[in-house]
């Protein structure tokens with residue numbers, strides 16, 4: 001039997017669509033709200049400003065509309081928005097202690113005199129988006145009204161105000177069952193509003209250590225999810241997050257992808273607790289982990305060095321890579337950890353992390369075949385160092401080695417771009 005050219009083309013196309021459908025079935029389904037196709041980027045008040053309610057004594061650092069308006073202004077004027085940080089997010093402690101007569105949450109009238117709606121309008125007028133915080137249980141972690149029993153009302157209130165992201169905490173929830181029901185209920189309630197609202201969960205964090213989270217399920221309801229304890233402005237905290245992530249990577253890495261991400265918590269770069277090399281490590285590893293890049297710092301007072309690191313376009317591009325695959329720890333040696341992440345266009349990001357906290361820069365050599373499943377540098381590759389400073393290392397053959405120096409607690413972040421074989 002003979003096929004015409006168009007029949008043959010038709011069959012090829014049909015086969016191609018079948019393969020696509022099959023691949024789609026194999027992918028872990030994500031929350032279908034079209035959001036967070038790459039990790040969310042923005043600013044959140046918690047780590048830096050916590051629950052400061054004292055606007056008399058500390059007008060510049062209390063949780064008030066002024067704080068968020070100032071951050072929004074700076075996100076535009078200081079180039080943050082241009083490189084992708086576009087969500088200005090409120091954490092705990094924005095609420096009045098009671099709901100209103102109709103059962104709706106309300107902002108504290110002294111600290112947010114224009115209410116959340118006016119703040120949302122302001123943030124939107126700057127081309128940015130507004131995030132808010134609530135809790136699945138009876139109270140927020142800081143003791144403000146929880147959403148338990150009010151999920152639909154709260155979702156509608158947030159949508160009416162023009163909110164674009166909800167961080168939904170898990171304090172004061174009476175059982176693991178109610179926790180799951182609550183997180184699912186709020187996800188559906190947000191979807192029902194018809195407004196695009198990124199849904200940032202802490203569901204798995206509140207399940208550990210007694211219960212194993214079902215990440216496939218969580219991904220169907222949340223755009224990102226916290227797995228581990230709150231970040232602090234300290235090296236110890238960064239190390240714990242990285243250690244947890246590496247030791248649980250078999251469970252969590254494959255679940256991440258466009259629409260749903262593991263959230264190792266805020267970037268604390270630009271604060272007080274991390275040395276320069278430790279800040280480089282946070283930025284490099286958050287890029288490898290495809291983590292939401294949500295800063296918690298004071299954009300009014302940030303060093304040029306920290307700002308340049310947070311605004312590093314090459315590193316942001318790794319974090320936001322459209323392939324959307326989370327990286328992992330490839331190997332742990334006595335003094336060095338090697339992490340890698342596959343990128344689009346047959347490229348790889350490689351992070352070489354010096355675990356030593358004593359001495360000077362460590363010389364480290366790695367064979368290139370050991371990286372990127374043997375193909376990152378096959379048959380050869382161009383190597384660009386992105387952190388701590390940008391440096392073009394040029395061409396390397398498949399069988400060669402790469403040698404560098406890594407500062408104590410620091411990381412060298414590389415991009416390997418394989419040359420095509422023909």
Ligand code: GLA
Pocket residue numbers: 046091092140141142169202230
């Ligand atoms: C929990 C969360 C933090 C922060 C606080 C606010 O601890 O994990 O990220 O939102 O609550 O009270």
